[in-house]
Amino acid sequence: MTYTMRQALSAALDGALAEDPRVLVLGEDVADPGGGVSGVTSGLSTKYGNDRVLDTPISEAAIAGAAIGAAMEGLLPVAEIMIMDFIGIALDQIANHAAKVRFASGGRTTCPVTIRTSVYGGTGNGATHSQTLEAWFMHIPGLKVVIPSTPADAEGLLRSAIFDPDPCVFVDTTALYGTKGPRLSTPDKKIPLGRAEVKRQGRDVSIISYGRGVLDALAAAETLAADGIEAEVVDLRTLVPLDLPAVLESVSRTRRAVVAHYATEFAGPGAELAARISHDLFGTLAAPVVRVGSRFRPIPASVALESQVYPSPARIEDAVRKVVGDARG
Numbered sequence: 001m002t003y004t005m006r007q008a009l010s011a012a013l014d015g016a017l018a019e020d021p022r023v024l025v026l027g028e029d030v031a032d033p034g035g036g037v038s039g040v041t042s043g044l045s046t047k048y049g050n051d052r053v054l055d056t057p058i059s060e061a062a063i064a065g066a067a068i069g070a071a072m073e074g075l076l077p078v079a080e081i082m083i084m085d086f087i088g089i090a091l092d093q094i095a096n097h098a099a100k101v102r103f104a105s106g107g108r109t110t111c112p113v114t115i116r117t118s119v120y121g122g123t124g125n126g127a128t129h130s131q132t133l134e135a136w137f138m139h140i141p142g143l144k145v146v147i148p149s150t151p152a153d154a155e156g157l158l159r160s161a162i163f164d165p166d167p168c169v170f171v172d173t174t175a176l177y178g179t180k181g182p183r184l185s186t187p188d189k190k191i192p193l194g195r196a197e198v199k200r201q202g203r204d205v206s207i208i209s210y211g212r213g214v215l216d217a218l219a220a221a222e223t224l225a226a227d228g229i230e231a232e233v234v235d236l237r238t239l240v241p242l243d244l245p246a247v248l249e250s251v252s253r254t255r256r257a258v259v260a261h262y263a264t265e266f267a268g269p270g271a272e273l274a275a276r277i278s279h280d281l282f283g284t285l286a287a288p289v290v291r292v293g294s295r296f297r298p299i300p301a302s303v304a305l306e307s308q309v310y311p312s313p314a315r316i317e318d319a320v321r322k323v324v325g326d327a328r329g
Contacts, residue, residue, distance in 0.1 A: 006177040008151035009040045012158035013078065015187055017048050020076060023162060026054040027063055027080030037082050038118065038174055064090035064115065068098045068167075071113035076162055081117040084171065085131050090115075098167040099142030110165045116158070121262060122175035122212070122310065126301035132262040132294065135269050137169045138239050144168040144193055145239040149214035151181040153237055156191030164193060173212045173262075194241030198250065202232030205256040205320050208247055208273060210236040213260045219313035220320065229324055239269055244276060251277055255286040256323045260316050265293025287323040292316050 035042025
């Protein structure tokens, strides 16, 4: 049995709402007949009622603030910020309240809120609807950051985020909503946060990625294999907590690393990964760590130009050939 990423996200919300009456979903147009701008919450308000799947005003600050307050009072809210570019409007609530309350209260108060948002990049939506901003949230102590690449991971990780005692920023990618994959082995299974997964075994180079970048990495690995270069693909799945031991274990075997992501390459998540790999495996690496990310410029509305800004299987393939060539040459 398979399902799409959109169906997997909906299944996670449906399962959580059924499992625990403290779970609620709130956001713009999430209730029927809207069912969310991409249909992820379709049918949920009809099934569980408008007191648990709530439409809100068009105010990201209000959505986040209401959800954070509800979480501090013991509920398990999932706040949908429709498009990730709009999350800056709610950043004060997330960074200065949700992320800090456990620390500010000496551990007496937790904030089990899930901020679910979507990256619309890759669909020609222009500079203010296409940004990939997870690096902002990695930099804030107290937040967990989750980005799935497959339908099963989306369902299992979202369920874990909803029931986690700390605030989680869950980022999905609309360009992957139609991708299909096997269902979870059991519908109530949770995938632990902070645990990476090797999506493809390899011996020559480790490609480390997450979200949409994993699919590009796997495509690049297939092309490279035809030339005898076996690339291992490591899917981080969560950026905070970061499964650094899994990354280091892979790179210690292959001795080469390429880090790929759709966030801006400059000061992006790959910079931290490259620094940690270089520091911890300084005497092991056969070539410098190479990063492949989005170019440092606003995202064009033209799909043709947009594709020149984002990473791609071809750019990842070129980076791998560079590090393997450096190592062999």
